[in-house]
Amino acid sequence: MFGLLLLAFVFAARWLHGKRFVDVIGVWSWRRFGQGLALWGAVLIAATAIDFLIAPKGFRFTADGRTLQLAAVAFGALAVQTFTEEFVFRGYLTQGLLLATRRTLPTVLISGLLFGALHIPIGIPQAVSATLFGFALALLAIRTGGLAFGYGLHLVNNVFGAVVLVSSDDAFRGSPGVLTQNTPQLMWWDVAMGAAGLALVVALMLRSTRAQASAAPNPG
DSSP states (O other): OHHHHHHHHHHHHHHHHHHOOOHHHSSSOOOHHOOOOOHHHHHHHHHHHHHHHHHHGGGOOOOOOTHHHHHHHHHHHHHHHHHIIIIIIIIIIIHHHHHHOOOOOHHHHHHHHHHHHTTTGGGGHHHHHHHHHHHHHHHHHHHHSSHHHHHHHHHHHHHIIIIEEEEETTTTOOOOOOOEEEOGGGHHHHHHHHHHHHHHHHHHHHHHHHHHHHHHOOOO
16 A cells, blocks of 8 residues: 555656656665664664663563564565655655745644644554654754655664564554563653654754765865
8 A cells, every 4th residue: 555655656746746756755875774773773772671671561572483474574564654654754745845835844843743643543642752753754854855864763663663562552563573562651751752762863863964064075
């Protein structure tokens, strides 16, 4: 389904706006992709460790013979799903909003709110997390000039939640992941930790992009 949605947007953007696939994804860098994956992966591991220290009884080891198969299928499927969402929300939609508003802040806010709204059926805490996620990824897409960093971050986030640490309150509940977490009392705590993690990652990346810009040779 997500693959078909991606193809539809690619063809529609070309037909209606004359935008090529590369125009929507921006500057692609596998280094940026790896940075997003590694940084957010570290945040997820740290957040999991903190939750375990607070409520160790809420964690169970649930890996079985199906876990490797789950990992393979989930990675392939989520690679398509997360890229489609980045293409639509942080590529097509964010570019359009930036063109319409000519301002970064309204673009980031509207893009994030629309992304969060799609997650309301999953639950209010998840929708709030997705909204904050949308804010951060829209800002990073604008500042880095492409989708690579956000795609790496988004991909590791969803694969982690599907295979490594499955929440009993999430869309992947019941999957034979490595660990299952059942700590509803920590729901809003996890939202706050996620927000802090996103703020840290955004700050690091903004600092990195400013440093790279100042170090670039002056064409004049």
